[in-house]
Amino acid sequence: LAYDPAIFILDEATSNIDTETEILIQDALQKIMHERTSIIIAHRLSTIQHVDRIIVLHKGEIVEMGTHFELLDRKGMYYDLYRLQYT
Structure with a gap:
């Protein structure tokens, strides 16, 4: 830098x-x-x-916020994206 x-x-x-x-x-x-x-x-x-914190946006709106593991536990949009990339 x-x-x-x-x-x-x-x-x-x-x-x-x-x-x-x-x-x-x-x-x-x-x-x-x-x-x-x-x-x-x-x-x-x-x-x-x-x-420390992930903010998930969809169509310009915040739909989820939390750590990686918190978002996986919620099984929302982040979870779905994670499954698409890693399964």
Whole structure:
């Protein structure tokens, strides 16, 4: 990074890369995002599983909010998306 921003925004940072490269990028991002506000826009759920809070949007509206495990337990839209990607 050219400077040390207080807020870090990523828009589909790992959308068009192979799994091996994604893992390397995610490891680097974890270090960069530590102790700072980060907004991550992602369709690939592996990118956001370890964040503090996930906000699920549908047609511009918030439909769910929580941690990865809270959202899976609710079996709502996030759960459905997770099942599509991992089963």
